[in-house]
Amino acid sequence: GPKVLQIPSHQIIDMGQMVTLNCDPVSNHLYFYWYKQILGQQMEFLVNFYNGKVMEKSKLFKDQFSVERPDGSYFTLKIQPTALEDSAVYFCASSLDRGREEVFFGKGTRLTVV
Amino acid sequence: SQWGEENLQALSIQEGEDVTMNCSYKTYTTVVHWYRQDSGRGPALIILIRSNEREKRSGRLRATLDTSSQSSSLSITAAQCEDTAVYFCATDSGGNNKLTFGQGTVLSVIP
Numbered sequence: 001g002p003k004v005l006q007i008p009s010h011q012i013i014d015m016g017q018m019v020t021l022n023c024d025p026v027s028n029h030l031y032f033y034w035y036k037q038i039l040g041q042q043m044e045f046l047v048n049f050y051n052g053k054v055m056e057k058s059k060l061f062k063d064q065f066s067v068e069r070p071d072g073s074y075f076t077l078k079i080q081p082t083a084l085e086d087s088a089v090y091f092c093a094s095s096l097d098r099g100r101e102e103v104f105f106g107k108g109t110r111l112t113v114v
Numbered sequence: 115s116q117w118g119e120e121n122l123q124a125l126s127i128q129e130g131e132d133v134t135m136n137c138s139y140k141t142y143t144t145v146v147h148w149y150r151q152d153s154g155r156g157p158a159l160i161i162l163i164r165s166n167e168r169e170k171r172s173g174r175l176r177a178t179l180d181t182s183s184q185s186s187s188l189s190i191t192a193a194q195c196e197d198t199a200v201y202f203c204a205t206d207s208g209g210n211n212k213l214t215f216g217q218g219t220v221l222s223v224i225p
Contacts, residue, residue: 004156031211042202042215043157056212091156098210103147105156 002026004106006092007074012112018080021109023092025075032075033093033103034067036060043091049075050098082113124220127193134189135219137203144209146179146186150199151218157202161188193223 005024013019025032034046047057049067064083069075075094079086089108095101127133137146145164149157161177163170163186170177176189190197200220204213 033211035213035215042217043213045212045214048210048212056208056210058212093156093211095211101211102159102162103211103213105149105158107154107156 002029002104004092004094004104006090006106006109008109009107010110010112012114013082015084015113016081018078019082019111021077021079021090021092021111022074023076023094023106025092025094026096026104029094029096029104031095031098032067032069033095034077035091035093035105037089037091037108039088046077046090079111082111084113087111087113123217124222126222126224129195129223129225130192132189132191133193133221134187135201135203135221136185136187137216138183138185139203139205139214139216140184141205141207141214142184143205143207145206146177147204147206147213148175148177148186148188149202149204149215151202152199160201190221193221195223195225197221198223 007022032049035043036046037043045058046061048055066078089110091108092106093103095103148161150160151157161172161175163177163179174191179186200218202215202218204215
């Protein structure tokens, strides 16, 4: 079936450094999402993105976070600077349309901030 | 039940048994998604039930939705070892795929 690819699968970074998480969404999808999952907890919505713009973001989407998809390439989540509490698994997702439609998730990038 | 402040739920059953996992939600939703997540993988949709549906089946899976009580259930008939996974329900109150996930149920099916 359709696949969302996330690169890398695991990243370790020093606190205060910048990190970019990359996502290759399903090719014909138009809506893109990032979710955050701390170990043992439920997945939580961070942001959704359509037509080059953030549509909605949660309170977890701090000022240090940004997303973009330049020229239809990777959909990226950038954290600058990183903090210890940013350690989590970040899942990228995409969908063809909004609402009531299947959302396809990647395998996640495990981010460890040390 | 998957909502509220409960910790991750865990169920352990024998192969061949039936199991039902419940999910209650707090706000109106147009759809309930049921996902399974295998270790080291992202969530994969297994059933999506819309607010105008009371029941939906897919193979050995059956989902129900009761909008009046704001609850949904996922049943697996004759569970198999490969059904071992974490199962999440998720709601979409805004209709824009801003999903709110439950805590999840860790299902272990023992041979």
